[in-house]
Amino acid sequence: MTEDRKQTGALGEKVAAEHLIKQGYTILQQNYRCPIGEIDIVSHDSESMSFVEVRTKRSRQFGTPEESITPAKQAKLIELAESYMQEHGSPGQSWRIDVVAVELGKGDKVTRIELIKNAVT
16 A cells, blocks of 8 residues: 555545544544454444445545445454454444545645445345
């Protein structure tokens, strides 16, 4: 991954976390890592535990940020969430996978941010 992509991703995650807090979420952990991969943001709202995948793009040349989540990525996110819940969750606790799509314009200005609840089922 190029340095520019890393910076874009980090900025997107920062903006997404701020957006989630404004939406009433509590951030429990960012960049949770385990042997199978990484979850960008682990949080909860008044309803349930939420595992958040953040997708950030600077253009729509290859589609919107949320369109970049392939079926393989969806399966991996489910596996990651299940792994986290086995390690940190409580029995019967509800959870879901949300996506935050972030689009950036010139000067890293946020041109769109959208929270998509239950994006991966």
